[in-house]
Amino acid sequence: MAAMAQETSTRTATRLGRALLPLGLLFLAVGISVALFNPFLALFLSTEVDAGPVKTTVFLIVAPLAGVLGSSLVGRVSDRRPIRRRLLIIGAVAGVVGTGVTAVVRDYWVLLALAITAFALAGSLFPQSFAYARQVLLRDDPARAPMGISALRTVFSLAWVAGPSLAAFLLDSGSFVWVYGTAALTYAFAALIAIFWLDEVPAPAPPAADEPAAVSGDAPRWTLWLTAAAFTLLQTPLTLAVQALPLFISTELGGDVGDAGLLLGLCAALEIPLMLGLGLLSTRLPLRLLLFIGAACGIGYYGIAAVSTGLWMLVAGQVLNALFIAAVSGLGISYMQDMLPHHPGRATTLFTNSFPLGAMLAGPLFGLAQHFDYRLAYWLCTALCAAGLLLLIVVRNDHATRHA
Template sequence: MPVAPLTRRLVPLSLVFIVVGLGVSFVGPYLALFLTDAVHADPLHTTAFLIVAPISGVAVSWLIGRVSDRRPIRRQLLIAAALAGAAGAGLTAVLRNYWAVLAVTMTLTAVAGSLFPQSFAYARQVLQQRDPGRAAFAISALRTLFSAAWVGGPPLAALILAAHGFGWTYGLAGALYLLGALLIVTLLPRVPAPVTAAAEVHAHGGREARPIALFLIIASFTVISTASTLNVQAMPLFVERDLGGTISQAGLVLGICAALEIPMMLALGALSTRIPVRRLIYAGVLCAVAYHAVAATATHVWMLAAAQLLQAMVISTVGALGISYVQDLLPAHPGRATTMVTNTFPMGQILAAPLFGLAQHFDFRLAYACNLLLCVVGVLLLVASGRVRPAAAANRPEPALSASY
């Protein structure tokens, strides 16, 4: 299939990713600040909100992901999610009652959260029809656009917040969601009804992952995501209090990682056309172990800065290639597969919260020691998943997922 028709499909979707990424990055980093300064929530209510919000997002995205694989309604779901995001951000711009904001977050904002995985699922369906061999590269390229939006979004939102307050910040986020809905309506065509599971599995050589293997893989991704989240949360305080650095140096360290992610995602996506994605993910998980070993023993800020190459590898593999990998394991269910991977991010946020509190009470170096242990567990879970045979090959003696994918 020529590249041009595929490009005509993915360029509009790329615009959607940029717009949605900007909308999320405008408000995501400042949610706790919004709850404290604008809603005047106490620490207990703020903590409860920060736990309930990702849980509701995970539940809603999971339900939508299952529905999306059964009927040809993925484009309609993208439109509905974008409109829900616009409504949710618009209401949050004017509401200042804690319970009202929480209700909006658990409903409209939770529905808007499905826009991210459903966009990847839409891309997967397009690639299955046009160029399945380049699926991992295309998914990684789209993931870089979301990362790029997060490079510029938070600083711009900070300027708007300082000049005009939360009303403008959330209002502009709502406008970006509306623009995303308009782009979907005008530029993205409908995708056909999902192929039956039997036909899709047959098209992939008769390989189908068993539920236990999927559980182990998603559990591995979840603990790696938990470590990455705790890394970001603890970095400023670890640099300032344990390494004798400054907050600006901590920001520089995190910025180095973000800058390395984008070219690395593209390079690994291209490499995935020649090297099995699972091997690249193994490399990423091992890099997670190496990174947190360095961080847990670091004595100078420059050591953390140099180690960001390892952390960028983690995000570029588990965070980007992990999507196409699980989609390959569930070829007939791209919506459910993508949702399983993207839900590991909010689950990581939930699991990281008590570990951050523990490190805050004792020592921030403890956060990286906990991360090191989590990443070792992640490696063991991934290795265990490779020992589970594909469903169609359960009665044959050849190796399982580790050799097949």
């Protein structure tokens, strides 16, 4: 019996590995594409397109809003029929079109039209990839689903470590044609993976029409929206703190932009093993508890940053910062997916949309910090993390408290 169990376990692990390899490459390709496109977008609009401050601001607001709407619509459609693989292909092809045209076109209105069409569709790749991975993991090894999601999220983080540096190199060596042309090639690689390497997964089994939410496993609508609001509060500091960091270091701590870059690199380096470690812990501890710990680490880090008197305090606090980001970004997806087991596309989209919404909320808060004091940005981040944690505690969700 023991030999049979071991053989079954080995067979399952092999099958899971074969399924995760193309998914890992897909996540790497999508991550590099996004990391090439986003960091220098404002510079591109200002210098290459010659868009003024108003047009640039409009673009930077409209584009993420269109992405949120597009991802939400695709998320709802994806859970009704077995078309998730086709949606991944469509999203990747839309990314090829969007970045390919951006590489050669410099007309503002054409680019804005792309933002609300092609790029809005391409934005669905991220949540749909996680929804596809969720279904594959539940099929092959349900107990390790959160760990698998965390591992794939780590691949996306790795892409963001390399992507901006590659974009800067391409920009120095050539021009934005090189940057967005390379992004188009990576989107094309993602499309090829989805076409030739991924199998279609069946649509999630819907709950019975007369089955109550408590039995079907789906959380009530108000629980979903309040949990999504909690994640928006928790992810707003990820944008606000990064925007304020170089200015805070130079004006308050006597450092320079290079110090900010080193801090961000240190945090990213710590994030990756911590994300994997939390994924392993999720097989033994409830996701809810791990998220509480992660949010508490965010409160601790931003509190330290708000009262810091030297750069060394920020350096020491990066372990807390990385734990916070790893918990929220790595485990939050599985937490939301557990709340809507019959709708992985919708659940993942609810979570992933919290980041662009948080980024938009960070804009006026950064303006407030600019007006008063950059240290205020970190007090605001502390308050946002505390509010997000409080909301998660208050919004009881029995479906997501069980062990993975």
